[in-house]
Amino acid sequence: MSTVSAVSTPSYQYETVYAAVCRHFEALDVASDLKPGMRVVLKPNLLYGKKPEAGVTTNPAILKAVIRWLTERGQTNIAVAESSGGLFNAEYMKGVYQASGYRVPGIQEYLNQDFTFGRRPTAEGFTTRAFNLITPILEADYIINLPKLKTHAMTTVSIGVKNLFGTIPGLQKPDMHRRYPETRDFVRMLCELCETVRPNVTLLDAVDSMEGNGPGGGTVKHTGLTLCARDVYALDVTAVRFMGLDPAGIPHLQAAREMGLLPGSIDLTGDEFIPCSPAFRLPDTRKSTGFDDSVPKLLRKPAEFVMDRLLRSYPDVDRSKCVGCGRCAESCPQKIIRVENKKASMPRRGCISCFCCQEMCPVHAISVKRGLRGL
Ligand code: SF4
Ligand code: SF4
Known part of the structure; x- marks a missing residue:
């Protein structure tokens, strides 16, 4: 059984978000994982530089609250690491961080400055023998995955598993699309990538989400929720249900089922939530x-x-x-x-x-x- 924590989070007001983070991490006993000096990497969704209100990127309030929670527990070796769409270098990422509201006290001290990458073999070899991954991910002792809830033109939704595509360095991401041009193969690759990166905890920003032509051109939908789980597949299943959609119709969850990665059952804890009605509008590609x-x-x-x-x-x-x-x-x-x-x-x-x-x-x-x- 996998546990998913749900907390009603009505706004990005800093103390509101911090209280939600405290409740999630308490429910999952995240503090028991921490060890002095461990390298903790936070992986947000920064598709490209965009102001937080646009609903494209993980809101900086989430990052700030998670960093505060970690530093209050003595963690000092923290990095915020992402490889956006586009280049993966200092200049490009500086612009992304700036536009997304990450160059502010409480986050900017922790922004990744290492723009190299390395190779990690896959455990199963379902779709490939190894992935090129950005170095901060390769060197992490503990990964906190911080996706944004969005629809997606190719994969229908972008949640926890899809967020990890941003661990592939810069313009190597289009290469992955070329290698896996069909959606069913691409989502199998995403599941294998998820098994290779293995985030320890996933905390979903669904305070403001995106519906329609996501992940960049949809419309913002206020949904007032955060979800958190150790099992990223359990979190994605729960988030899809929250969107008012059927997990059986979501490509990466179909692939995860075939690969034996879905949990047998999910234990929901925290605040009750009602699935969105009407459901999230799908991208035009999925109609x-x-x-x-x-x-x-x-x-x-x-x-x-x-x-x-x-x-x-x-x-x-x-x-x-x-x-x-x-x-x-x-x-x-x-x-x-x-x-x-x-x-x-x-x-x-x-x-x-x-x-x-x-x-x-x-x-x-x-x-x-x-x-x-x-x-
Ligand atoms: S949808 Fe077609 S034109 Fe657009 S990036 Fe993909 S391959 Fe290129
Ligand atoms: S279609 Fe959009 S991304 Fe392409 S050149 Fe025009 S403005 Fe830029």
Whole structure:
């Protein structure tokens, strides 16, 4: 049985968040894990630099509260480490930290300054024999995973397991998309990555979440909750239920079940919560073909099945919004995006529908269009 702690957290007011962190860590007895001098690494979600109110990144109040909790218990060897979308170097990450509100007292002293990486073998070899991981993760004695609750164009949701994709160094992330272009393979890789990184505790920021075209271009949904667990899969299952969705329909949880990683049962402790109603709006990429009442009910499911195999979602750029920054081209694993005269264009041929381009576009100029596969 895996325990998930739920605490109603109505705002990012610092003392409110700190009280929630205290309750979570008390419920899971995190203090008993700590040893003097151990290297504790906090892994937030910083997809890219964005102000906290945008709902894209783990709110700095969460980081500040966790750091305070750790320092009050004598921990001094703490690092906040993340490899955002884009480059993994001091200059780029400084901008990300600044824009995300992390360069403030109580966090900035702990921001990672090591931008090297190394290799760690996988235990099972389900999808690969080893991963390249950022050095702070490789050197950590204890990892606290701090994801943000969001929808995701490719993987449907981004919670605890998906957050660990940010342990892969910088622009090696598009390489992983190229190696695992199909969602079912990509999410198996994510589960194996999770087994390789092995976070000790995961604390989810669902105070303000993101629905719709996440993880970067959706809309903020105030959900007023934090969840915490030692078992990241148990946390993801609970968070998906909270979103009003069915865990059986979430790709990485299907993969985790097949790989024998899901807990047998989950013990919920703390505050009761009601699943969101209406449920979180899904990204446009995940919407089914959705035949209406003009199609007989019996035929609707098979018709949707056929259409979903004939059609595929592709990115479509609104050239009037595009500012020509080139971030989409930089993150495209297939290197098919061209930016000319400060406008991006993306052909369908060669596209693997990973939506890294949409994820990284700072002005939300990229939407989703359905088209015939392979054309
Ligand atoms: S164009 Fe966009 S969706 Fe297609 S492969 Fe490149 S990044 Fe992925
Ligand atoms: S990331 Fe967005 S704004 Fe930048 S070039 Fe691509 S489409 Fe244009």
